Amino acid sequence: MTDRASTAPPARKRADAQRNEQALLDAAAAAFGASGVGVPVRDIAARAGVGVATIYRHFPTRADLIVAVYRHQVEACAEAGPALLAECPSPYDALARWIDLFVDFLDTKHGLAAVLQSDDPGHAALHAYFLDRLVPVCKQLLDSAVKVGEVAPRLDPLGLLYAVGNLCAGQAVPRYDARRMVRLMITGLRLR
Amino acid sequence: MTDRASTAPPARKRADAQRNEQALLDAAAAAFGASGVGVPVRDIAARAGVGVATIYRHFPTRADLIVAVYRHQVEACAEAGPALLAECPSPYDALARWIDLFVDFLDTKHGLAAVLQSDDPGHAALHAYFLDRLVPVCKQLLDSAVKVGEVAPRLDPLGLLYAVGNLCAGQAVPRYDARRMVRLMITGLRLR
């Protein structure tokens, strides 16, 4: 075992493949920012200076690519949950602020919320990742607020996250303020 | 003026064109119900037994076809607004029940809410129709509730309708209950 990491599996990628994967991540991030997460696959490939097949080789579905691009930010959002719970005066406040963070994240990513609500099986991995990572955090916040009687019990955290995502989708109309509508919904949650 | 209706404009459609238009409306209604409003144009044409060009001739954009298919139901929803205002104990109740009607309408139409939130210019006519017809009704209900102090002022009726539409979009997840989330938001509206 001369490997630096003793747990590393024997399969190692070729150097050019690693470079391409990184180039693709950079290109995808740029393309998503410029044209939304629905940007044509060919555009991303062109930005990265690779062929389209290379994208599919590294990221079998668009969802895989999206997850890879936004993983850091989703992680940060997930980790903010317990932190807010610790520092906020009440669990409800923590929940409200955490939802705000989630809205911040979603509405700076053109079309991400829309993709999140699609039932295209190609997006299953995206659903799975977001939900696996964020539902437990939301549940913890919700449970804490329920425990002190600030919020009514029996609200599915998945449903709440889903609703926030939906409210952030489709901002085509300039007079529509997603954040305000989310706050309204969170207000409706409060018991006392 | 030998025309039966003196107000009829000189332009009259050929009988076969009228038949085809009706066949298309029936076929589209069936196809929308079976496969959602995103069903391929070719499928609708096949159901109606016409060529695809005939669809575009009668309904230049998909939005025109959707509007034509659902016009009656949208009208009914719009007309229910003033009626509810008259018969309900309070304007807030009328608003809540009207929103409920809107949700009823939306979530029985696969994918309609999703189309409603798309910013595809081909759907502009759909946006325009829904908004022209329903925003004034929503505004009347909202204004009435504001006047008696049940709801905070300065909420854009368009934004509220948009939010309801968003909440009804993308019901891919079985544990997501759009109606419940809408009710939560409407609850958040209430002042006293």
Added chain:
DNA sequence: ATCTAAACGGATCGACGTTCCGCTTGTCAA
């Protein structure tokens, strides 16, 4: 019966996601 413009249908085009296949190149052992 004849004429004409309205209407038609399906071929066609372009955009896109996805797959396929022959070529290139990194890696490792001799």
Added chain:
DNA sequence: TTGACAAGCGGAACGTCGATCCGTTTAGAT
């Protein structure tokens, strides 16, 4: 260093879909 081989690559090709085009059919008027 060199040779062999599999990992990796690029872009052509295919299927689907929306939208348009164009030669043909036909309703309705004369």
